[in-house]
Each structure stands twice: as structure tokens, then as C-alpha cells.
Amino acid sequence: MYFWLWIGVLIGSVLLEVLTASALICIWFAPGALVGLLANQLNLSFTVQIILFFTVSILSFVIIRPMAKEYLRGNVIATNADRVIGKRTRLIKAYHDGDYGEVRINGMIWNVISKDGKDIDEGKLIEILAIDGTKLIVRKIMED
Secondary structure (H helix, E strand, C coil): CCCCHHHHHHHHHHHHHHHCCCCCCCHHHHHHHHHHHCCCCCCHHHHHHHHHHHHHHHHHHHHHHHHHHHHHHCCCCCCCCCHHHCCCEEEEEEECCCCCCEEEEEEEEEEECCCCCCEEEEEEEEEEEEECCCCCEEEECCCC
């Protein structure tokens, strides 16, 4: 009775995935639909078919998505900018009232913002915690 439902879900999920190339929208419903179709052919109740469909679909999502996402990432260009994270340096321009400060790292000048939003005066020692776009997120280091 539900044979065509499972065929429709199977075809629909595969077709939608093909139309949205590399978007990973619903491919995990295809294995679930296959199991639902198999359960239908074994004359299991519709409730069991639905439970099996969702269980297999969720397992497929958990297993397939991380692998496919890694494979479909595309060209990731390493910039080595993350080498500055953890480095310590001194501000060459103060960070005040949300106005960017500046540091020179490896010959390049970067805009900085304070992680906690507190002002940091020029010449103070800071540690680079992260990169946010073209800005470095820093924290002031207390000097002895």
C-alpha cells in the first residue's frame, strides 16, 4: 500500500540532490526510503516503516554528511595567517572606544580589537587570540 510512497521519497530525494549539486540537502533520505521500501515488502506495519525510515535517515546523516562535507569543501587556500595566533607583540596604535588598534606582525600591519572590549594603550604587550576576517582579536598581557 505504501510502496509508491517510498518510491516517491527515494526518487524525490535523489532528484532534489542532483538538482542542488553539492548542497547536501536530502541525500540521506534515500537510504531511509530504501529501508522503508524493504520494510513495506516484508509487510511490516507502517509505523515500523516510518521508524526504520527515520532511524536510517538520521544514521545516514550522521555518517555521510561529515565525509561528504570534507570531500566537497572545494579549494581551500592556506594563507598561513593563523601562524600569528598565540604570538605576543606590542600595540603600535592604541585600541580605544571600539576604534581599531594596530600591531605589526611579520612585517604586516594588522587591525586589532580587544576580546573584552577594554582599552589598550599604545606600546602595551598583547597576545593574539584569533583572527576575525582582517582583524586580530587580542588580549592585554600584564607585564611585571
